[in-house]
Amino acid sequence: MSTDDTPEMSGEPGRPxxxxxxxxxxxAERPEEAQEPQEPQKPQPGGDPRKGGEAGxxxxxxxxxxxxxxxxxxxxxxxxxxxxxxxxxxxxxxxGAVPRKESAPAAAPLTGRQRLMNGLWPPxxxxxxxxxxxxxxxxxxxxxxxxxxxxxxxxxxxxxxxxLVRILDELDNRTKRLEDEKRRLxxxxxxxxxxSNQAAEARKQTAQKEEQLGVLAGxxxxxxxxxxxxxxxAKGAVEADKLLDTIQELRAAGAExxxxxxxRVVADTYFSGSAGKVEIDGKKVSQPYKFKVIGKxxxxxxxxNIPGGVxxxxxxxQAGVSxxxxxxxxxxxxxxxKRPDYARSSSQ
Amino acid sequence: xxxxxxxxxxxxxGLVVRPVVPTAVEPYLPxxxxxxxxxxxxxxxxxxxxxxxxxxxxxxxxxxxxVAALIVFLGDKLGVGAQLSTGVVVVLGIRIFSNAAAxxxxxxxx
Numbered sequence: 001m002s003t004d005d006t007p008e009m010s011g012e013p014g015r016p017x018x019x020x021x022x023x024x025x026x027x028a029e030r031p032e033e034a035q036e037p038q039e040p041q042k043p044q045p046g047g048d049p050r051k052g053g054e055a056g057x058x059x060x061x062x063x064x065x066x067x068x069x070x071x072x073x074x075x076x077x078x079x080x081x082x083x084x085x086x087x088x089x090x091x092x093x094x095x096g097a098v099p100r101k102e103s104a105p106a107a108a109p110l111t112g113r114q115r116l117m118n119g120l121w122p123p124x125x126x127x128x129x130x131x132x133x134x135x136x137x138x139x140x141x142x143x144x145x146x147x148x149x150x151x152x153x154x155x156x157x158x159x160x161x162x163x164l165v166r167i168l169d170e171l172d173n174r175t176k177r178l179e180d181e182k183r184r185l186x187x188x189x190x191x192x193x194x195x196s197n198q199a200a201e202a203r204k205q206t207a208q209k210e211e212q213l214g215v216l217a218g219x220x221x222x223x224x225x226x227x228x229x230x231x232x233x234a235k236g237a238v239e240a241d242k243l244l245d246t247i248q249e250l251r252a253a254g255a256e257x258x259x260x261x262x263x264r265v266v267a268d269t270y271f272s273g274s275a276g277k278v279e280i281d282g283k284k285v286s287q288p289y290k291f292k293v294i295g296k297x298x299x300x301x302x303x304x305n306i307p308g309g310v311x312x313x314x315x316x317x318q319a320g321v322s323x324x325x326x327x328x329x330x331x332x333x334x335x336x337x338k339r340p341d342y343a344r345s346s347s348q
Numbered sequence: 349x350x351x352x353x354x355x356x357x358x359x360x361x362g363l364v365v366r367p368v369v370p371t372a373v374e375p376y377l378p379x380x381x382x383x384x385x386x387x388x389x390x391x392x393x394x395x396x397x398x399x400x401x402x403x404x405x406x407x408x409x410x411x412x413x414x415v416a417a418l419i420v421f422l423g424d425k426l427g428v429g430a431q432l433s434t435g436v437v438v439v440l441g442i443r444i445f446s447n448a449a450a451x452x453x454x455x456x457x458x
Contacts, residue, residue, distance in 0.1 A: 113455055115398055125350065128402035132391065133354025135409050139384040140358025145369055146377050148362070160430050 215257055218264035218335040222257040224294045226329035227301055232288035232320040236276025242314060243278060243289065244271045249310045253303030255295040257331040261285045264333040281335075288320075297325040375424065376417035379433055383416035384409060386440045389447035396454035416440070 214220035229246070231238060247265055250258060258265040263280045273279040278289075293300055301323055304310045314321045369377060387409040394400040416436050423432030452458070 111454070113396075113457075115396055116455065120352070128400070128405075129350040131402045131406055132351040135384075135406060136351050136355040136388065137358035137361075139381065139388060140355045140360075141362040141367070142358075142377055142381045142384065144359045144362025145367060146381050148366065149369065149374070149377075161424075162430075 214337075216266070217337065218257075218266040218333070219337045221330065221332040221334065222294055223328060223330045224256070225297055225327050226255070226257075226292070226294035226325075227297050227304075228324050228326060228329065229291035229293065229304065230288050230320075230322045231291070231314055233276070233317070234287075234320070235318050236287075237317045238278070238289075238314065238319050239275045240271035240273055240278045242317065243280075245313070246291070246304075246310045249303055250291070250293050250295070250300060253295065253299045255293045255300060257294040259292045259331045259333045261290055262333045264331065264335050266335060292329050292331050294329050294331055301325060375429075376420055379416045379420045379436055380413045382437055382440045382444075383412040386443050386447070387412045389444050389451070393447045393450045393454075396451055 211220060215222045229250075231243075231246075243260070247258060247269075260280055263269075263283055263285060265280070269281055271278060271280055272282070273284075276287075278285055304323055311321050311323070387405070390408060391400060391405040394405070419436050420429060420433045423429040426432075
């Protein structure tokens, strides 16, 4: 132990003057020394120089020597500065041999562990502790900030500039690709929408047409303004052709839907039978013949009443004829839709 | 003891307050932290060796931080920032390890 210390201590020239002062800390430390009398035999000090070689880079071992000597006097007058003097014995390598002999027996045995304990436990408010505390506080702050910021959005925070540029490029490319895709899909959507609009429009038109054609073909009921024509043929003198004439006249006047009694009159309606036993489309119709006609009443009525027209002709046959206008005529006799066997639409 | 308290206070403040680091300083913070850690380990070792001196500690702490940041800054300017900061971290890591080994010998005597 003492052999190891000697070279260190012998180096310090400033020691002699302070020889009296260091004793204070030594006294303070003595109890600890007493606790560990085995200190001298420890191999520990032997290890120290070795460490100094390995970790020689560590700034502390070398540097303190210079500043220590001169600084020491300032801090030592205060009795509280015990932690400082405490390193002194070890840190005073250049000291002369004279003070060393005085202090050596007292100061020699202080293990690193003891020094740590000294520094840790009785918390002393010294300048060294305070400065170290401030610096450690700064370190802790930086540590916490860094840890927090790297755990924030770790992927980008720690990335270097080139990586960031690459990531940005990739993102740009991806954005471009996605935008292309979006445009394509948008086009597709507008196409589909317009086509579905067209389809809906076509459906609507078809439905309208179907209704119109249904009215013409007699497959749907119809209602609207028109007239009612009643032909009462008490004597059974009205022939089928007279009824047909009536129908023709009505059609010529713009009748759109016609019903005689409960038979709908359509394009392929035919009249048969003899006077008094008229059949329409093979169905016997009884008297009186009641025509329900949808069309413009102002056209239909005069068309029937013109001189030499239907009404006069029928009256000549001794039939009673009455015509009445109505704002709402309902033609509800239906006939089944028939699919033509041979004729096909040429527009298909 | 007070030093340890200082460290704890710093960490807690950093976690609670969430201070915003200026973007210009941000790339140097990790290196500076590692350099400061190196200084702290060196200081701890010096304390165990009994040659601790607060002035030296302050100077070495600050100069470590500044030099490390400076090296990274220079590396960034030269376009080798990534490699240089890796180098700095490696060197500081080696020092931290050797200091830690010395500390370990003091404390565990092994």
